[in-house]
Amino acid sequence: MSPPLRLGIAGLGTVGTGVVRIVRQKAELLARRAGRPITISAVSARTRDRDRGVSLSGYAWEDDPVALARRDDVDVFVELMGGSDGPAKAATEAAIAAGKDVVTANKAMLAHHGQALALAAEEAGCVIRFEAAVAGGIPVVKALTEGLAANEITRVMGVMNGTCNYILTRMETTGQGYNALFEEADKLGFLEADPNLDVGGIDAGHKLALLASIAFGCRVDFDGVTLEGIQDITLDDIRHAADMGYRIKLLGVAQMTGRGLEQRMSPCLVPAQSPLGQLEGGTNMVVLEGDQVEQIVLRGPGAGMGPTASAVMGDVLDIARGARISTFGQPAGRLGNCTRAGTATPAPYYLRMALRDKPGALARVATCLGEAGVSIDRMRQYHHDDSTAPVLIVTHKTNRDALDTALTGISRLDVLAADPVALRIEAV
Amino acid sequence: MSPPLRLGIAGLGTVGTGVVRIVRQKAELLARRAGRPITISAVSARTRDRDRGVSLSGYAWEDDPVALARRDDVDVFVELMGGSDGPAKAATEAAIAAGKDVVTANKAMLAHHGQALALAAEEAGCVIRFEAAVAGGIPVVKALTEGLAANEITRVMGVMNGTCNYILTRMETTGQGYNALFEEADKLGFLEADPNLDVGGIDAGHKLALLASIAFGCRVDFDGVTLEGIQDITLDDIRHAADMGYRIKLLGVAQMTGRGLEQRMSPCLVPAQSPLGQLEGGTNMVVLEGDQVEQIVLRGPGAGMGPTASAVMGDVLDIARGARISTFGQPAGRLGNCTRAGTATPAPYYLRMALRDKPGALARVATCLGEAGVSIDRMRQYHHDDSTAPVLIVTHKTNRDALDTALTGISRLDVLAADPVALRIEAV
Numbered sequence: 001m002s003p004p005l006r007l008g009i010a011g012l013g014t015v016g017t018g019v020v021r022i023v024r025q026k027a028e029l030l031a032r033r034a035g036r037p038i039t040i041s042a043v044s045a046r047t048r049d050r051d052r053g054v055s056l057s058g059y060a061w062e063d064d065p066v067a068l069a070r071r072d073d074v075d076v077f078v079e080l081m082g083g084s085d086g087p088a089k090a091a092t093e094a095a096i097a098a099g100k101d102v103v104t105a106n107k108a109m110l111a112h113h114g115q116a117l118a119l120a121a122e123e124a125g126c127v128i129r130f131e132a133a134v135a136g137g138i139p140v141v142k143a144l145t146e147g148l149a150a151n152e153i154t155r156v157m158g159v160m161n162g163t164c165n166y167i168l169t170r171m172e173t174t175g176q177g178y179n180a181l182f183e184e185a186d187k188l189g190f191l192e193a194d195p196n197l198d199v200g201g202i203d204a205g206h207k208l209a210l211l212a213s214i215a216f217g218c219r220v221d222f223d224g225v226t227l228e229g230i231q232d233i234t235l236d237d238i239r240h241a242a243d244m245g246y247r248i249k250l251l252g253v254a255q256m257t258g259r260g261l262e263q264r265m266s267p268c269l270v271p272a273q274s275p276l277g278q279l280e281g282g283t284n285m286v287v288l289e290g291d292q293v294e295q296i297v298l299r300g301p302g303a304g305m306g307p308t309a310s311a312v313m314g315d316v317l318d319i320a321r322g323a324r325i326s327t328f329g330q331p332a333g334r335l336g337n338c339t340r341a342g343t344a345t346p347a348p349y350y351l352r353m354a355l356r357d358k359p360g361a362l363a364r365v366a367t368c369l370g371e372a373g374v375s376i377d378r379m380r381q382y383h384h385d386d387s388t389a390p391v392l393i394v395t396h397k398t399n400r401d402a403l404d405t406a407l408t409g410i411s412r413l414d415v416l417a418a419d420p421v422a423l424r425i426e427a428v
Numbered sequence: 429m430s431p432p433l434r435l436g437i438a439g440l441g442t443v444g445t446g447v448v449r450i451v452r453q454k455a456e457l458l459a460r461r462a463g464r465p466i467t468i469s470a471v472s473a474r475t476r477d478r479d480r481g482v483s484l485s486g487y488a489w490e491d492d493p494v495a496l497a498r499r500d501d502v503d504v505f506v507e508l509m510g511g512s513d514g515p516a517k518a519a520t521e522a523a524i525a526a527g528k529d530v531v532t533a534n535k536a537m538l539a540h541h542g543q544a545l546a547l548a549a550e551e552a553g554c555v556i557r558f559e560a561a562v563a564g565g566i567p568v569v570k571a572l573t574e575g576l577a578a579n580e581i582t583r584v585m586g587v588m589n590g591t592c593n594y595i596l597t598r599m600e601t602t603g604q605g606y607n608a609l610f611e612e613a614d615k616l617g618f619l620e621a622d623p624n625l626d627v628g629g630i631d632a633g634h635k636l637a638l639l640a641s642i643a644f645g646c647r648v649d650f651d652g653v654t655l656e657g658i659q660d661i662t663l664d665d666i667r668h669a670a671d672m673g674y675r676i677k678l679l680g681v682a683q684m685t686g687r688g689l690e691q692r693m694s695p696c697l698v699p700a701q702s703p704l705g706q707l708e709g710g711t712n713m714v715v716l717e718g719d720q721v722e723q724i725v726l727r728g729p730g731a732g733m734g735p736t737a738s739a740v741m742g743d744v745l746d747i748a749r750g751a752r753i754s755t756f757g758q759p760a761g762r763l764g765n766c767t768r769a770g771t772a773t774p775a776p777y778y779l780r781m782a783l784r785d786k787p788g789a790l791a792r793v794a795t796c797l798g799e800a801g802v803s804i805d806r807m808r809q810y811h812h813d814d815s816t817a818p819v820l821i822v823t824h825k826t827n828r829d830a831l832d833t834a835l836t837g838i839s840r841l842d843v844l845a846a847d848p849v850a851l852r853i854e855a856v
Contacts, residue, residue: 139575
């Protein structure tokens with residue numbers, strides 16, 4: 001049997017602890033599958049003396065992850081600290097400079113510095129693998145980079161933030177509003193330290209940008225992702241959507257269009273009967289579409305100790321078995337700078353407005369939409385018991401720019417009691 | 429860039445033609461992703477002069493696939509002929525003996541000879557990859573062998589024969605019986621030359637046995653798969669199942685139990701609202717359960733030119749990129765001979781009987797079940813307008829042996845007008 005593959009693990013939170021646990025408890029299974037033992041040489045974390053429920057005996061301790069990354073007895077640097085910059089980036093760079101392979105779960109770091117890190121790794125003859133950074137336990141980076149490698153990918157789509165999906169599905173089932181369920185998610189420990197990473201769609205946007213880079217052969221362009229969070233979704237929107245056979249999901253879509261690469265992460269209406277529409281709670285789903293394979297749907301847990309550690313260890317085993325894939329599926333130097341599509345592909349939209357109870361208000365809204373070239377598929381005005389009337393409009397397929405023009409015009413009419421809500425209806 | 433990877437393709441049916449098409453049309457994309465050009469040196473098929481809609485110019489022709497497999501200008505032998513023995517096996521053996529890697533879509537060959545071929549390949553330093561053999565375009569072999577490699581797999585489950593699922597879902601939607609839809613599937617070219625491979629569950633059983641080998645580290649044991657086809661499923665069963673919130677699927681289940689490895693491919697009732705229950709038409713779905721990852725669900729096209737060729741080319745690209753995974757995820761010599769579980773894990777069953785219209789008949793059936801230790805959850809006797817009364821029984825969780833004892837006893841009672849139908853209700 002080949003010599004052991006020796007890991008240095010930086011970060012001993014949930015995922016790091018899960019990785020240590022697997023290495024300790026499954027030594028025989030891993031060695032059989034990898035063709036060589038997988039061992040841990042050293043670990044590093046912010047706090048040394050904390051009961052993590054797993055023994056660290058036999059591992060060297062490093063206070064400094066950079067020192068860990070450079071150790072001679074480390075073959076693979078496993079970066080599980082998180083954060084786009086700071087120690088995670090410094091240690092990853094040090095590992096690469098020292099010729100170590102890197103396995104990371106850090107979507108933020110790769111979304112911001114993926115191209116530079118990939119170039120550095122390739123120059124140093126190292127690999128960076130990041131299955132755990134996208135959709136937890138689902139082997140979607142592998143499916144896209146390897147399994148579907150003979151496809152011209154046409155679209156990548158998915159629900160990739162379990163916390164948002166948890167909040168949205170709990171709004172449906174409990175009838176509680178966004179704020180109450182945000183607090184519930186917080187109490188359950190589902191939220192990042194900066195909750196805007198979750199509910200603002202940033203975390204999911206990072207993931208989408210990584211998948212888009214692999215899918216379309218572009219440098220990661222997180223700044224090119226149009227981001228919209230779920231903070232403004234109301235129970236009314238969820239109920240209206242359900243009445244029309246839809247559910248609201250924080251949906252990421254990346255597709256190559258004639259205008260360039262389109263990357264969006266935003267709350268969308270999807271058919272309730274579609275696989276995406278049926279997704280409950282913290283589960284993730286990624287849909288991969290290619291010219292040969294048509295559509296592949298992958299579903300699984302998007303977070304948690306076991307699933308995320310499973311993804312980290314999948315990457316470790318790949319390296320142990322000798323697989324050496326470029327970070328984004330092809331040499332980083334050959335990745336293009338994709339043009340941004342600028343505006344989203346036309347789609348129908350769901351609009352909700354609170355109309356002031358004035359004669360002719362609805363007619364003026366409709367006129368404004370028509371003048372911007374937005375045609376109405378369905379419109380419904382609800383019974384109102386105060387001075388505002390809820391109005392629901394589903395448009396025909398329209399350009400987002402035209403819609404924004406119309407909404408600006410409508411806002412100027414002085415007939416709205418609140419900002420209008422516009423949600424895309426995605427064909428999935 | 430590295431030297432080209434040169435393919436020799438044996439078999440130019442739908443899949444082979446699809447592979448040639450991808451290699452010709454996507455040369456630049458493949459080279460970028462593989463880090464080297466992918467070329468075809470030679471091809472072989474039964475008939476040379478046939479318009480396949482794709483040019484074969486520039487490729488040497490071999491009448492004999494064995495000769496093709498041995499050619500000096502072939503690095504990877506791509507076996508797309510099919511058949512468990514005969515030319516496919518002879519040529520695969522010749523390729524391995526000549527030190528070539530093998531990519532195949534041939535589930536029958538691997539289900540029967542996988543262990544011997546894997547051993548031979550490892551001795552010769554070659555790899556055998558077979559993503560296209562299981563669930564068409566879904567990269568499930570990769571997900572299981574690589575992505576989930578750090579998991580103790582607990583269960584593998586799936587709908588893996590698109591033709592059967594097509595027939596069953598068409599029975600539901602059209603109200604036509606099995607025979608009519610068997611003929612429809614035949615006309616559409618959905619059936620294997622020996623249709624029993626499809627409707628008898630053999631083809632899907634092959635696939636299950638391959639996945640089970642990877643999942644549980646056992647030698648492929650196709651003869652250990654309990655097989656039951658869909659030929660006896662009636663419209664009545666489909667309607668009764670629907671009434672109770674179930675759908676009937678040809679479901680494969682492999683799991684390691686205290687009694688040994690359990691492998692079953694049989695029509696089962698699954699909850700209509702579950703992912704498996706919602707599967708329509710020719711689509712395949714595989715559910716992978718592991719101790720770390722919980723549950724991963726993969727869905728996609730189970731057959732067809734594009735999807736299957738996509739899977740073949742995924743394997744080719746892996747080889748081009750230097751990935752060298754053991755056929756079943758670990759050295760074949762280390763795969764165990766798993767004990768067969770013998771009998772299926774207890775489950776509730778759906779029973780349908782046509783009772784002769786005799787006083788006390790139903791009571792005698794119920795007594796017979798009770799004496800065998802099978803307890804009844806629900807029982808319903810339908811209105812009857814001839815001399816037989818349809819009776820529907822859902823049992824509590826029961827041992828299959830106990831159920832068979834009861835059914836044998838009931839058959840001896842001389843109260844049945846036809847053989848009873850017993851379908852397992854699977855928790856999915």
